[in-house]
Amino acid sequence: MNFSKSLSPIKIGAVELKNRYIVPAMGSHLGEPDGQVSQRTIDYYVARAKGGYGLIVTEFTCVDPVGMALPGQLGIWDDSFIEGHKRLTQEVHKNGGVIFSQLHHAGRLSYSMVTGTQPVAPSSIASPVNKEIPRELSTEEVYQLIEKYVNAAVRAKEAGYDGVELHGAHQYMIAQFMSPYSNKRLDEFGGHFHNRMRFPTEIVKGIKEKCGKDFPVSVRISAEESEHDSWGVRQARKAAKMLEEAGADVISVSIGGAYGTTYKTLAPQALPPGFNASNSAFIKEVLNIPVIITGRIVDPYVAEDIISSGSADLVSLGRPSLADPEFPNKVKENRIDEIIPCVACLQRCSEAGGRDEWDTGVSCTYNPFTGKEGIMKFNPPEVKKKIAIIGAGPAGLETAWVAAKRGHSVTVFDKANVPGGQIALGARPPYKQELLKAVQTYMRLGKKYGVTYNFGVEANLETVKDFDEVVLATGGEPICPPFDGIEEAGAVQAIDVLAGKVVPGDRVIIIGGGQVGAETGEMLANQNRRVTIVEMKDAIAEEEHQDVRFLLIERLKKYGVNMLTKTKVKALSKDSVVVEREGAEERLSGFDTIVLAVGVKSYNPLEEIMKEAGKKTHVIGDANKPGDITDAIYAGAKLGLSI
Template sequence: MFDQLFSPFSIRGKTIKNRCTVPAMVTDFCNEDGTATERYIAYHEEKAKGGWGLIITEDYNVDPLGHGFKATAGLWNDDQIESHSELPKRVHKYGATILAQIYHCGRQTNSGAIDGLPRSSSAIMCPFGDEIPVPLTTEEVKEMVCKYGDTALRAKKCGFDGVEIHGAHGYLITQFLSLYSNKRIDEYGGNFWNRTRFAREIIKDIREKCGEDFIIGMRISADEFVEGGLTIEDNKAIARMMEAEGLDIIHVSVGNYLSVDLNVASSHSSHGWFTDWAKAIKDVVSIPVITVSRINDPFLADSILASNKADFIAMGRASLADPEMPIKAQEGRFEDIRRCIGCNDGCIGTLFNDEPIRCVLNPELGLEYEGGIQLAEVKKNITVVGSGPAGLYAAITAAKAGHQVTVYEKGEHAGGQFYIAAIPPTKGEITDFIVWQLAQCKKLGVDIKYNTEATLELIKKTNPDSIILASGSEPILPPISGLKENSKTTFAKDILDGKVKPGSHCVIIGGGQVGAETAHFLSQMLKGVTVVEMKDTIASDAPLAIQWHLTRALKERNVIMLTGTSVVRVNENAVIVKDSHGIETELPADTIIVAAGYRAFNPLAEELAAANVNVQVIGDAKQVRNVLAATTEGYLAGKTV
């Protein structure tokens, strides 16, 4: 079924067993001195176990001033070789090929991260920075070329099969390639030949130092999607020049920090949305091409290969969600594949706070070194209350540990608030995860009893050994005059769940992610929508890529967004609001939708405590947060119950 995806490919005498590729993704799993940790090594080893053919590690810094995050890998000195030498050994054990991505972030960092001013091609600030970078002198550029080559040589000494030069996403090499950032007038600026000189010299230096049996790849941004930036035509020429210099494989991405919503595309971008750019590069070179972005399923991957758009398929966030995807696909276990939903919560949202990456769907990510779920010495009868993501993860994990698990759900289906979150446009893949959870429960013998409320009497009757309470949350009704009494008032969840028919003029109170996505949903139904938000921005609680796409979509759908605005009162036909200047406005409304947040719902916890029954409270039932907290707490509760 996957003849393309699982066919081998040879480069520089090394046979890559299949086309399933893990691209470089910063994890923040290393030590701050750039040395490897067991956590970092085990994370990559898990992917090798899972059947990935080509693994490209996160950015190995070529210089101590070259990293954008504190706990990233480094091979800028010989003292770092020993700790990283264990990684290729562990990956090779499972037949995978491994490349070390090497990079310098240039201006896309700050003095807090590198203990010095950023360096770049020119003295132009990063859009997300607040420091003017120091331009590298001509001599310093030549020294930097040597640093890339020396780092590659250290990677070879570690046992890596090759390196991938990071020439994409607005990092230092791109800062030389692109007129968007390169305003130099020396031999590294101005014309096309000069702007590519830095990258060409790096390839040449690596080849001279590492020999003919060493793979040299390069990642490029086919289009920067910024005014004055690189375009696909520029990069077709760049790709040909790099091939002529001795490049072995080219990895086609897009964007830079100003277009970060595209180079880490969320669910608002379609699957494989820029594979045509990879095809455009492939058409002008003879070396293999890697494509990437929003490819989260083996059927998609194989189809792209069959279309001759690329030679390898990079599925980064998909590998975070399920490191065993290749093996599961080969074995035909499609219902067991946990597919990335493009939420960007744990992988990107967490990382941008300079914290180790997580995955909403895979709470074991980053914990591989702990050894996974162990069989319990004493098998228990476990009751889980609630079948949202927290409850079902607790049930799955406890069942894997050997316990007998029963889930009580007072509603008619699973998913809780996460099911509601799947209703707005671009969010439908969330149902894939709910289906995955249910499939795992079925395979593990978890008994889910729907339309059954767990009461104190039921608990006493069934007498479980342990209880995990994951009863979720309920929406908050703010104390606004006239709101509670108005028959036109409803909650966002009831609109999304199809329990309330919206009118033609909808006013949404609350412009966080829930309110904004409800507005998006209603605007697709051609309803008139006004969002009232007290903060200065819409969807400020959403990951950056989601926020940017969502606000653009609302503008395109003519949704009125009133920020810095509060609701004063509600009458029979309108919502009265006040802006930051104290000016009141009356907004006609035939449907008033409240999206003002949630609070924990756990009445059973107090009853159980009063009856001296031990219970773990997890997820929103404990404290309203995001789904990342829910799945994590569910996993840990099931593991330690």
């Protein structure tokens, strides 16, 4: 396919971009605790400049300490921040990048525990997120806040930014003024639509006056914000037109708010790629300036279609830019199958804790180098070795291509006939199919760097006798709990159901409502089976990201899946399960199949054998300690760099 539209240049105001791929504002959380730009911040953005993105927009940068959303958020509210931002812009420019600073104030979405003071807002209406009652800004304070945005833009220009973006989406301060849901004012900043738009349009006019007409201003807005709000795409279209008339050079169309519709802002796999494009097309109809679109644009084919169809002029590759900072270069060089994919899992890019002292700030499950660009480097080894990796699951595949890229000779063995391990099975339920992209990419990268793959081979000591070091990435095996009657019941493992080794009956009970149990339940319900899920904990699939989980639970309800939480299994029989609920025993009966999904334990039969034979051996992933896929891939990357 020809990607000529995506790779073509375009102007935003007086600034020309080399292509239509945008790194939108996303919190990197890599700055210093006091909000200053850190070296890790610079490394992160420079990697994306090198990767060929047409425009980079920094994470939200606060114009007033009262408006901070998070501790350590980047600041630009006084001149002390200019020097750090200047270092950032200089490095981005050296590497061929164009960079805007996104100006932000959280308004009622700030927290007093972060700022040390009561949040401020257009009106004293609590946010459903933090539930704090904000203090309503006086009319004079509103004008002062407009000046704070304008002065922040002046600092951004002095620091070398090529333009600025106003964060008017996701129910932050500018959006709070625009929305009738959060703006109940009776002065010139409230009531009528044109009054509610006065706050953002005055900011745009002020920036143009002080920074010059050739200094571009982008405004990010949401096409939809909240299920509880009257703000929708038609209001967004009117707002975009008024912002253009005020002097805005580009409109960036996002979607979702800070509540109710966050699953659209951080869209999981359940939302189709490019789902927001119809909104951007509707808004673009009335504009003469370019439009940027956001909304799960995860591969170059969707991006090209959106631009070619006229739905938008530029595409935001948010999480895809986390997954692969080289996305544009790989498209340009026709290396599509080498793009590390964003599979919209939300497991590490959003609200996920790090795994060690290196792994802080933003990162990606499938590309753990993100956020650690200056720390995790592909340095050649002192001695090139022959490395045997046993297991072609996520940990083994990651270790293989990373070690091979550094210069080692790597061979992978797996007793299965296909790669992927748990990823391959995890892709079986609905809305999980994109996980397979990661397997294919790791295989492609491995082959590029010379990895040899041997499938259908159950490796042993003899198999690896000629290798210098051995990596055991043999994964885990499902736990079989010691329930009374488990043999009589003929219980089967969820992993065998997912693999198609077991065909369940029409009435199925799943013991264990974690991620595996819940997703197996959805797959079976999707096949018109009647499903009951039993879980000891308070919630089903509680380890999932909240937005992934929200949509999963909604689908399970739609299918009529019976979800029993706070329910402990006591015993099994051929067609029934005895459980304890609210202190009383109860028999659940009438089931054709009982499925177990109670977790995994390490499967590692070779470690002692290898060590007794004197082989230098590394054990990673579930073979070392059961964890999630993020743990496995990160461990593989670290081992691949250090071996």
